[in-house]
Amino acid sequence: MGAYNDEFTRSIDDPEGFWLDAAKAVDWLTPPEQALDASNPPIYRWFPGAMLNTSANALDRHVQAGHGDRAALIWDSAMTGQQRTYTYAELLDAVAAFAGALTERGVGKGDRVIIYMPMIPEAAIAMLACARIGAVHSVVFGGFAAPELATRIDDAEPVAIVTASGGLEPGRTVEYLPMVQAALELSATAPSTVIVKDRPEVTGSAADYGWLDFDEVSAAATPVGPVPVAATDPLYILYTSGTTGKPKGVVRDNGGHAVALTWSMKNVYDVSPGEVWWTASDVGWVVGHSYIVYGPLLVGATTIMYEGKPVGTPDAGAFWRVISEHGAVALFTAPTAIRAVRKADPDARELAKYDISSLRTLYAAGERLDPDTFFWASEKLGVPVVDHWWQTETGWAIVANLRGLEQMEIKAGSPSVPVPGYRVEIVDGAGAPVPAGSEGNIVVRLPLPPGTLAGLWRDEERYRTSYLNTFPGYYLTGDSGYVDDDGYVFVLGRSDDVINVAGHRMSTGSIEAVVASHPAVAECAVVGIHDDLKGQRPSGYIVLKAGVDTAEDTLRSELVKLVRDEIGAVATFRDVTVVQALPKTRSGKILRKTMRQIVDGEDYAVPSTIEDPAVLEALVEQLAPPTED
Ligand code: COA
Ligand code: AMP
Numbered sequence: 001m002g003a004y005n006d007e008f009t010r011s012i013d014d015p016e017g018f019w020l021d022a023a024k025a026v027d028w029l030t031p032p033e034q035a036l037d038a039s040n041p042p043i044y045r046w047f048p049g050a051m052l053n054t055s056a057n058a059l060d061r062h063v064q065a066g067h068g069d070r071a072a073l074i075w076d077s078a079m080t081g082q083q084r085t086y087t088y089a090e091l092l093d094a095v096a097a098f099a100g101a102l103t104e105r106g107v108g109k110g111d112r113v114i115i116y117m118p119m120i121p122e123a124a125i126a127m128l129a130c131a132r133i134g135a136v137h138s139v140v141f142g143g144f145a146a147p148e149l150a151t152r153i154d155d156a157e158p159v160a161i162v163t164a165s166g167g168l169e170p171g172r173t174v175e176y177l178p179m180v181q182a183a184l185e186l187s188a189t190a191p192s193t194v195i196v197k198d199r200p201e202v203t204g205s206a207a208d209y210g211w212l213d214f215d216e217v218s219a220a221a222t223p224v225g226p227v228p229v230a231a232t233d234p235l236y237i238l239y240t241s242g243t244t245g246k247p248k249g250v251v252r253d254n255g256g257h258a259v260a261l262t263w264s265m266k267n268v269y270d271v272s273p274g275e276v277w278w279t280a281s282d283v284g285w286v287v288g289h290s291y292i293v294y295g296p297l298l299v300g301a302t303t304i305m306y307e308g309k310p311v312g313t314p315d316a317g318a319f320w321r322v323i324s325e326h327g328a329v330a331l332f333t334a335p336t337a338i339r340a341v342r343k344a345d346p347d348a349r350e351l352a353k354y355d356i357s358s359l360r361t362l363y364a365a366g367e368r369l370d371p372d373t374f375f376w377a378s379e380k381l382g383v384p385v386v387d388h389w390w391q392t393e394t395g396w397a398i399v400a401n402l403r404g405l406e407q408m409e410i411k412a413g414s415p416s417v418p419v420p421g422y423r424v425e426i427v428d429g430a431g432a433p434v435p436a437g438s439e440g441n442i443v444v445r446l447p448l449p450p451g452t453l454a455g456l457w458r459d460e461e462r463y464r465t466s467y468l469n470t471f472p473g474y475y476l477t478g479d480s481g482y483v484d485d486d487g488y489v490f491v492l493g494r495s496d497d498v499i500n501v502a503g504h505r506m507s508t509g510s511i512e513a514v515v516a517s518h519p520a521v522a523e524c525a526v527v528g529i530h531d532d533l534k535g536q537r538p539s540g541y542i543v544l545k546a547g548v549d550t551a552e553d554t555l556r557s558e559l560v561k562l563v564r565d566e567i568g569a570v571a572t573f574r575d576v577t578v579v580q581a582l583p584k585t586r587s588g589k590i591l592r593k594t595m596r597q598i599v600d601g602e603d604y605a606v607p608s609t610i611e612d613p614a615v616l617e618a619l620v621e622q623l624a625p626p627t628e629d
Contacts, residue, residue, distance in 0.1 A: 003406040004417065007267070011420035011449070018420070019046070019450055022263045023255075026298075027061050028052045029228045032255070036447060037232075042468045043455065044447035045232045046256035053226035054235055054254050055099075055132035057262075058297035059092040060226060062273075068092075070274060071302040074326055075121045078308025078318055079168035080201060086121060088300075091128075093223065094121075098214075099129035100221035102160065105193045105212075109134030109227060112158040112237065114191070115283075116140045116149060116176060118167030119307040122197040122214055123283045124293045126162040127236070131254075134229045138237040138249070141284025142167045142174060143504075143570030146182035148247075152239050153187040155249055155457060160193040162214070166202030169569075170312050177204040177211075231255020237457045238286055240392035241507035242466065243497045249457030250286075250392050257395060260421075260451025261295040264396050268388070268419065269330060269363065270404035273300035276358070278328040280306050280319065280337060285504070286392040287366060291332055295396075304328060310337040317350030324354040331359065334366035334503030335387075336534050338373050343533060348380040359383055361403055365390060366503030367535045368491060371412035389415040389491050391477065392505070393453045393467070398422050398444065398477070399489045414488040421449025426483055431471040439482045441495060443474035497592065499528030499536045501572050508592070511538050511573055514566045515559055520548045525582050527596045529575075539575035541595065543582060552578050577623070583616040585609040591616070601625040 011018045019035040032050035062070065068089030075084045086094065107113060113130050115137050117123035123139070130137040138156045140149050153161075161184075167174040180194065196206035197214035206213045235254045239247035265271050269291075277296045281287040283305075296303035304326055310319055310333070319341065323331060345351075362377055362385045369387035377385045384407075388400035401408050401416035408416060418424040423445035426434050434440040446468075452475075456463040470476045478498060481491040494500070497508045508526040515524045522545040528536040540559065544550070550558075556576040563573040583591040586609050597604035598620055606616060 004402055004408060007405055008418065008420045012423060015421070019259065023047065023050075023259045025262045026052060026255075026258045027057050032231065035450075038447065042446050042464075042473070043460070045454070046253065046450040047231035047259070050231040050255055051228045052231060052255055052258060053132065053229060054258055054294070055095060055128045056226035057258050058128060058131070058294060059088060059095060062088045062300045063092050065300075067273075067300055070300070071276075072297060073121060073124060074276070074302060074304045076304060076306050076308075076322055076326065077119075078306065078313040080307070084121065091125070094125045094218065095128040095132060096223035096225070097218040097221050098125050099132040100224045101195070101217035102129055102135065103133055103224050104217075104221055105160065107133065107135050107160050107193070109229065110233070111135045111160075112156045113137050114140060114149075114153060114156060114158040114161045116142065116161065116163045116180060117197070117283070118142050118164055118174075118176075119282060119305055120164060120197065120199070121305060122164065124305065127283070127289075127293055128297075131235055132226050133224065134227045134233065136234045136236060138239065139284055139289065140239070141282060141570065142176065143284070143568045145565055145568040146179045147186060147566050148568060149179060149183035150186035151247060153183055153189050153191070155239070155247075156237055157189045158191045160195065161191050162195045162197075164197040164202075164214075165199045165204045168201060168307065170309060173202045175202060175204055177209055181209060229254050232454070234454065236289065238289060238392055240286070241498055241505045241510065243507060243509050245507065245510040245513045248462065248466065249459070251454045251457050252395055252451075253454045256450030256452070257294070258298060260396050260449060261290055262298045265295050265299040265301065267404040268397055268400050268402050269332075270361065271296070271299065271301050271330060274302070276302045276304065276326050276328045278304035278306065278322065278326070278331050280310070280331060280333040281366075285366075286395060287332070290395055309340075311340045311344045315350060316341045316345035317353055320351050320354040320356050323356045323359050327358040329358055330361045330363060332363040332365070335364050335369045335373050336367065336502040338364065338377050339533055342373065342376050351380060356381070361386055363388065365397070365415075367500045368413075368493070369415075374412045384410060386410065387415040389479075389489070394448065395451045395453070399424060399491070411488050414484070414490045416489070417487055418489065419449075424483070424489060425474070426481065427471060427474070431474075434482075436483055436485050439480055439492060441471070442477045442479045442481050442489070442491065443471050444477065445474055448475055499538060501528070501531075501536055501538065502534040504570055506538065506571055508538060510567060511540070511563055511571055514563050515540050515542065518555075518559055518562060520544055520550050520555060522546070523582060525590045525592055525595060526573075527592050527599065529596055530600045534572065537575065538571065538573050539577070539599065540573065541577050541579050541582060543580070544578060552576070579622060580618055581612075581615045583619060584611045586611045595619065595623075599623050599625075
């Protein structure tokens with residue numbers, strides 16, 4: 001490990017020099033003289049005193065450098081059959097105009113703007129427009145229902161909401177405007193401005209609600225330039241699932257984010273200015289923030305924004321079509337998407353129809369890349385298939401195979417090695433290091449590198465209790481795993497009640513809270529069980545109130561609808577099983593992990609603290625999969 005080792009070692013031995021050098025790739029209004037501000041541990045800040053504008057770095061600088069005609073964003077909608085390319089100059093114009101429209105409605109530096117949009121260019125335009133005026137965007141994934149949107153509105157207290165008439169899912173349209181209306185009725189905050197991008201495919205438009213039309217306000221606006229913001233000022237808040245029902249508002253700064261993402265495009269992903277890069281995710285997730293919008297634009301690459309699915313829009317060749325039509329050098333997607341393609345087209349017959357010779361690398365993240373899927377994709381595509389591990393909180397990879405630095409060995413089942421700046425360690429429950437090969441809590445020694453979370457929105461206490469207090473001096477990732485003798489990290493799964501469904505992070509606690517609100521339910525446990533396609537899926541175990549005799553089928557459809565209405569379709573809650581009792585410890589804690597192990601047919605140990613072993617035995621009888629013989 002030559003170049004990688006050199007870079008990693010320097011990032012640890014001389015973080016000031018390493019990150020100030022990396023910062024030279026960013027255009028500053030006031031360049032940083034200091035990288036790390038360690039004056040208030042365990043809270044750290046990067047590039048104190050420096051000033052910049054993220055949208056100027058993503059757009060203006062490329063136009064000023066003479067690349068205005070280069071494609072910045074290619075929108076490819078498999079849902080509508082439309083395609084549209086924005087050059088850097090066109091995207092800059094659209095962003096400056098929409099930034100003007102926001103400014104004219106009183107949106108300014110530090111104000112929050114909720115963006116609730118499907119995969120259309122206006123979502124990226126709205127994000128960059130906020131960045132341009134120093135407003136803090138908070139994008140809410142379109143698969144969340146009104147109450148989830150309302151929770152985020154209440155927490156972020158936005159002055160404006162930018163939305164669209166709706167999204168397109170296979171076989172149905174998702175009308176956003178009634179959901180925005182319902183969310184506004186549920187929330188205590190009343191943003192003064194709602195701006196709607198009208199989509200002809202979806203019923204409803206701004207005028208129906210007395211709101212503003214995106215195209216009209218943009219056309220009428222005076223374009224505005226980028227405002228200077230501090231490196232430490234927030235760029236965005238992105239809510240993610242914690243273990244409780246209340247989502248966590250991860251705050252990202254401007255300066256560290258620009259430096260880290262710029263560094264990552266070349267060193268982690270090996271992508272250069274002018275190359276076509278494709279992340280098949282959604283702007284509502286961190287992967288979409290970092291690698292559909294900011295990362296590729298910061299380095300002057302061309303980003304593809306894809307509205308569609310890996311299969312069924314119209315077939316399992318969709319990904320190969322997009323790569324071949326636009327000449328993408330890399331695709332970044334979730335393992336679930338690759339599994340979906342494999343399931344529909346195991347022999348990759350669709351692949352033979354397209355010329356994907358432009359593709360150099362397939363990147364996967366969002367969930368563990370299982371060896372089966374890794375081997376299938378490697379064999380069929382004939383390019384390196386590269387897993388890497390990160391989280392909403394970190395905003396970019398913690399562990400990766402850094403293709404731009406060195407062609408390191410790829411080991412199936414491992415996202416490879418710590419990225420420069422991240423001191424990854426494995427510790428036991430008491431915080432003591434464990435030997436190579438032993439499983440433990442994956443932690444990262446503080447400070448985290450630039451680009452990682454600055455904290456949780458207006459909740460420093462939760463930031464400390466969720467991430468910093470458990471093992472002082474370390475950031476708690478919430479994942480467990482081990483490091484092998486070669487320093488390769490293997491991520492085995494979450495050690496908390498967060499689950500991962502199709503690469504989407506969900507809290508079993510929030511689904512439980514909704515299920516428990518049903519009048520027939522006395523108590524319940526929601527557990528993430530194995531799913532061949534989606535990795536995990538939530539499965540509900542319900543104890544009925546005494547005297548309730550609702551049929552299980554009726555209860556199931558009522559609960560499924562309830563979760564859909566309260567959280568959203570993306571929770572993928574479909575399994576409901578009525579049980580006599582839930583296994584608990586003597587202190588009343590439900591043994592969720594043991595339940596999951598039983599349902600998945602794994603070995604499990606009966607905890608010594610169990611309240612009533614008979615409950616567990618009954619559950620094994622009812623839920624354990626039949627044995628082979
Ligand atoms: N807006 C509204 N609804 C949405 C949505 C959105 N943006 N995204 C998903 N949904 C809905 C789906 O329509 C589906 O609804 P249904 O229950 O009515 O069918 C439900 O949420 C579950 O969606 P999903 O988990 O995506 O399952 P699917 O069966 O529609 O598709 C895959 C399966 C594998 C094709 C899909 O999960 C996929 O592409 N996964 C890749 C994941 C990914 O990119 N993750 C990003 C992190 S890197
Ligand atoms: P999110 O914040 O939604 O990106 O989800 C982050 C979580 O997804 C991590 O804490 C992991 O549990 C899981 N995850 C993401 N990428 C990987 C990966 N490459 N391997 C294993 N788990 C992953």
